[in-house]
Each structure stands twice: as C-alpha cells, then as structure tokens.
Amino acid sequence: MRQSDVAPHLRQHLVPVDGKPNVRAMVAPPTPRALPAGSGSPALAHAASQALGRLIGAMEGWINPDILTRTLVRREAVQSSQIEGTKTDLDELLTYEATWSADGLPPDVRTTQHYVEALQYGLDAVRSGGRAALDCTLVRQIHAMLMEHENVPKGTYRDIQAWIGTGRIEDASFVPAPPADIDACMRDLERNMLRYARREDEQGELTVLAQMAIAHAQFETIHPFNDGNGRTGRILMPLILAAEGLPPLYLSGMLMRNRSGYYSALKQVQLQGKWGPWIDMTYRAVLEAAGECVSLADDLRAIGRAWSDATSGYRSHSVVRRLPELLIEQPVVTANTVAALLDVSLVAASKGINELMTIGILKAKDQRTWGRSFHASEIIDRLNKAPATPR
Missing domain, CATH: 1.10.10.10 (Winged helix-like DNA-binding domain superfamily/Winged helix DNA-binding domain)
Known part of the structure; x- marks a missing residue:
C-alpha cells in the first residue's frame, strides 16, 4: 500500500509500521455517523427499504414465519464461508449436521458448521438484548466460535501487524491498523455504529440499511483479528437488523457472486473514502435477499402442498x-x-x-x-x- 494509493484527506490516518520504515498502516478513520454527500443512490436506497418493508408485510401472513430460519442460516454460513475459499456446499453441511460424521465430506465442513453456531449465537443475543447486546464482547465471542478448530488466536484482537495480499507487506493492497490501535478503533465502532442511536444534535438519522453497510466496511478496515475478519464482519449485518426486530437478511450470496466487485467496493472505502459503490452494493444485496426470501417461502409452501397431495x-x-x-x-x-x-x-x-x-x-x-x-x-x-x- 503506497501513500499515493491513499486519498489526500485520509493520509492523516497513516502511521509507521514497526521495523518497516517504508510502510504505512491505515488506522481506521472515526466511524461515520452520516453518509458523505453523494454516497449511494437515493433510488436504490428507497427500493431496498421498500423491499424490506414488503418482506415484513409478507411475513405477517405466514403461518410459521420461522419456516426459513434454519435453512437460510445454513445457506448463509455456506456462502459466506465460500467467499473465503471453503469448498463445503449446503448439502454437505446438512449431511454433516444430520450424521455428525465428516467421512467423505470436505475437511472444512466443520468450519462452516461453526459459522452456523456463531451466527445463531449472535442472533439469540441481539434478539433478547437488542442493540445493547451488540458490542465488542459479542464480536469477540462470535469470532471465538467461528475459529474453534482453527490454529489461530480465538476471540482476541491480533497482536501482530497484518496486511492484505499474498506477498510482502511492502506490496500489500491494504495495511490495516497496528495492534496497539485496534481496541480504540473497535470501541469507536461499537459506540458509533454497533450501538447506533441518533443524537440530539444530529439533523438526520441513518437508516438501518446504511448502518449495517457502514458497520461492515468499518470492521473490515480495522481488521481486528488474525483470521476470520470477513466472516465475522458479514455476521454483523444481519445482527444489526435482528437487533432492531427486523428480519435478518443474509447478503453473502450476492457478495459471493460479485466477489471482485465486493472487494473493490471495500477497497474504495478504505483507500479513497468513497462509500458510494459499497453502499449501493449493500442496497442491491438487500433488494435481492428480501425478494428471494418471499419467493423462497412461496416455493417451499408449494413443495409442501405437493408433498401433502402425494x-x-x-x-x-x-x-x-x-x-x-x-x-x-x-x-x-x-x-x-x-x-x-x-x-x-x-x-x-x-x-x-x-x-x-x-x-x-x-x-x-x-x-x-x-x-x-x-x-x-x-x-x-x-x-x-x-x-x-x-x-
């Protein structure tokens, strides 16, 4: 990450890296409590909000609103894990959970199953405790569950310098904050977004969809753990919705199918302070996920009726x-x-x-x-x- 790759207004957040005199790391800027002007399409924002509203309305007519819960959580676990390179598919995860045997299954099936446990743990916590439960402690607990069988520190912030890229740190595409700055950055994220509430001196209020977009990008910029940051950060998005009593939409499918655009949009936030592409991608993912949820419920009910007839x-x-x-x-x-x-x-x-x-x-x-x-x-x-x- 070269200083020339970073927008001038963000260079004040660059700090030296110990032992690497020519390398600078990015200490995440303060978590924004409002979208910068021109960030995100108002039409997309409106459409995403309407789609979420339609889903809420549709769910009111469902005899069993939880009919999708178990399978959607598992599909999210599979797709979010696949973004990071795992090979387990939904059929294999469900087989593992039914038999509790990994014989003949991909080795990373356990990793995906830990995602299910971590996501469900987070959902249970915020559904009972609301936004107050969405704090740094919960984030560390989720990370520890995600990484249960991984040979990395679990539930603790990294104590080494990390960078994004496969080669030398000098050639990294992004160098996140040094370890000494992580705790302060995470507390800022907790105070300003995970537990977001409008302040009296603020003219407007962030929509919940904007909140979850900002929370995810800010978390990935901080990059607080040695490993598992992407999966942990993607869990935060449905948790913010669930903490507000809303359906916890799962966005990893769309992000997986648009992986290069996903990484590019986050990089524009991190290096250029350009939030528009990432905010719009979030809105599109919400549109897709909300519509898919209604469509899936209809299709599963139709399958159930056909089975009943048979x-x-x-x-x-x-x-x-x-x-x-x-x-x-x-x-x-x-x-x-x-x-x-x-x-x-x-x-x-x-x-x-x-x-x-x-x-x-x-x-x-x-x-x-x-x-x-x-x-x-x-x-x-x-x-x-x-x-x-x-x-």
Missing part, C-alpha cells in the same frame, strides 16, 4: 404423512433423527423413509461415502438456485 392416502399419524412438513426445515435426515423428531421407533422411521423414497420425496446418498442419510433434494435444489436479479 401422501394423502396414508394415515394422518404415519411417518409418511408427518415427516414431509419437517423436511422443509430439515431436508437431510437419518433414520435416527426421524425417530427422535417424530417420537417413533427406529423400525417405523425406517419404514416411513422407504415409503417416501418410493414416492420420490427422499433420496438416499451413496452409503459408502455419505453414511445412511436421506435427502429431500427438491428443497436443497431450490435453496441452491440463484435468485432472480432484482429490477
């Missing part, structure tokens, strides 16, 4: 009639999990699974590779389908 000839209390509804939330099962979910014998669970395989609702994976797991492929295929591009 099993209508069976007794109402049979496994064949009762299990399909649960498969929408948990599309990979074993005979043991079915027996536990429906409180039936293992024999009854196995018989019901076989009937559902005959009907075509369940499919068995290769026993030698996967273990005896059964997959509702229609659900998984729909979850893996790329959303329609919002207009």
